[in-house]
Amino acid sequence: MPSTNKTDIDSRLQHFYKERSCLWKLLTGLFLFLLTVWSYVENERKKQPSPSFLSWHRVERQNSSNSSSPTGINSEESQIQISSFYSEFGISLDAYSRLQQAVYWPEPDRSITDVSMSTSPAHTTFIIENLKESYQIGEELFVTVHAKNFENKSKSYGGDFFQAKLFWSVTKASVFGEVVDLLNGSYSVRFLLPWDGEAQVAVRLIHSSEAVQVLKRHRDTDSDRVYFNGYYEGPGPNKTRLRETMTCNVKWDKNGLERMGTGDCCCEYNDPRTQETWRCKRPKSLPCSALVYHSMGGYRNRLTSEEKMLITCHFATQTTTKCLKDKHIYMMGDSTTRQWFEFFVKAVPNLKQMNLHVQYQSGPLIAVDVENNIYLHWRAHGVPLRTLKTAVADLHYISNEIDDQAGGPHTVFIINLGPHFTTYPLDFYTHRVLRIRKAVLALLQRAPDTTVIIKTVNTGYKDIFGSDWYSLQLNRVLHWAFQDVGVYILDVWQMTACHYSKENIHPGPVIIKNEIDILLSFICPD
Structure with a gap:
């Protein structure tokens, strides 16, 4: 294995092979694995000191002249615009700056003229620092x-997106590793050793720093790469029925969404409470009021050939029923919370789902247990929503739904927002999240004993329409927005990223069960 101090490494490895039969192997391709086996013993050992986060931030400030500002606030005019934009949510300029720090991602300090300059998983190496025979x-x-890049040259700048986990396949145990970008081509990964026995370390390159720049560019300039259909229907001549299907999307005057047109090009639908505007190309024969249905439209892949190369390079049943007894549970979000709805319908014996004759992908879905007074409700979060054809009237904004509920000790709100927003600007997503935050604050003001749970975004996306890097950025916005609100945050990021089962935006039953166990512990902490 390549190393800057090969003699020292070889010496330690030879000793370790004799004592513990350690397997040391580097796999090429997308996955980088370093497998090491050890046993935990009771002997007291000196701990390895943690990397200094102060020095990390100091390096970041020193290099800020070579990359975009972490805060994104560079002028008095920008400060005024930001202050106006977020003032209605009670967000100060300092709080906005903290958000920008949370989502900041370093950029290459040079122009990338060839794919070979990008990070190569085959040439990138890593070592365990101060490797010992055993640990506690x-x-x-x-x-x-x-x-290192594809020319086997060490990189001098950061920005790569790595994920790391500690796991043992025999017991199916795993834990996520914290990756710290040192901004010089090196990364420090920290693991907690939580179980007795053997373990393996795996580090995976999700996106090179160069690929991340592709993702950022398309989020900033190409947000219309996912589009939607609006279905207009109305009476025609001689008792006929006119039907027109038009392209729809978010009204946002930049980031590529302005390409739909200006002036009288479109029908606009402004929600009076959220002040968000949805718009569709104006139909030729029907009025704007004739919009009846909504569906996913399609994808526009505008990646160049070079960009494509970069992107590709436990509760018992009885306990569950007891916990949910006398609860009215409102679940609002995407299909990953719909998986929770489906779990409850299967797991709670007397919980019966009603057929509302709606589009299943978007809902609303309702299940009731009359005997135990359990009411379970799920619906999608409103546009933008990638779904089959569904009635526009059934698509509600989450903040409006919260505003329309009284709340109270028997009410539980479960909210998630993520995968359908990966192609849009962070400001648009942040605006939506802050409207939900405002509604939650008002809810907890009028009914402080209401339980509110925020589910974060799953891992599993790996393309230009929904990369895990996009999801990570959205997760950071969620944590920032709800960190001081008095709600539970159910962070499923690590659960979906480091589990032994195949990674999927819609995780398998084992992961869903683990998520439900944590969810129920929030609903019924006693």
Whole structure:
């Protein structure tokens, strides 16, 4: 295995092979694996000190002249615009700056003229720092990753998107690793050692720093790459029925969404409470008021050939029923919370789903257990929504739904927002999240004993329409927005990223069960 101090590494490895039969292997391709086996013992060991986060931020400030500002606030005019934009949500300029720090991602410090300059998983190496024969439960393990490009040259800038996990396939145990970008081509990964026995370390390159720039560029300039259909219907001549299907999307005057047109090009539908505007191309024969249905339209892949290369390079049943007894549960979000609805319908014996004769993908869906007074409700979060043809009247904004409920000790709100927003600007997503935050604050003001749970975004997307990097950015916005609101945040990011089952935006039954266990612990903490 390549190393800057090969003699020292070889010496340690030889000793470790004799004592513990350690397997040390580097796999090429998309996955980078370093497998090491050890046992935890009771001997007291000195812990490896944690990397200094102060030095990390210091490096970031020193390099800020070579990359975009982490705060994005560079002028008095920008400050005025931002202050106006967020003032209605009670968000100060300092709070906005903290959000920008949370989603900041470093950029290459040079122009990328060839794909060979990007990070190569085959040439990138990593080592376990201060490797020992054995460790105690609760100790920390540190791994250093050294990124190299396809010419086997060390990289001098950060921005790669790595994910790391500690796992053992025999017991199916796993834990996520914290990756810190040192902004010089190296990355520090920290693991907590939580179980007794053997374990393996895996580090995976999700996107090179160059690929991340492709994702950022398309989010900033190409937000109409996902589009939707609006279905207009109305009376025609001689008792006929006119039907027209038009392209629809968010009204946003930049980031590529302005390409739909200006002036009288479109029908606009402004929600008076959220002040968000949805618009569709104006039909030729029907009025704007004739909009009846909504559906997913399609995808526009505008990646160049070079960009394409970069992007591709437990509760018991009885306990569950007891926990949900006398609860009115409102679930609002996407298909990943619909999976929870489906789990409850199967797991709670007397919970019966009603047929409302609606589009299943968007809802609303309702299930009732009359004997135990359980009411379960799920509906999609409103446009933008990638779904089959559904009635526009059935698409409600989450903040409006919250405003229309009284709340109280028997009411539970479960909210998620993510995968359908990966192609849109962060400001648009943040605006939507802050409207929900405002509604939640008002709810907790009038009914402070209401339970509110925010579900974060799953991993599993790997393309230009829904990369995990996009999802990570959305998760950071969610954490920032709800960190001081008095709600539960059910963070499923690590659960879906480091599980032994195949990664999927819609995780399998084992992961869903684990998520439900945590969810029920929030609803019934006693």
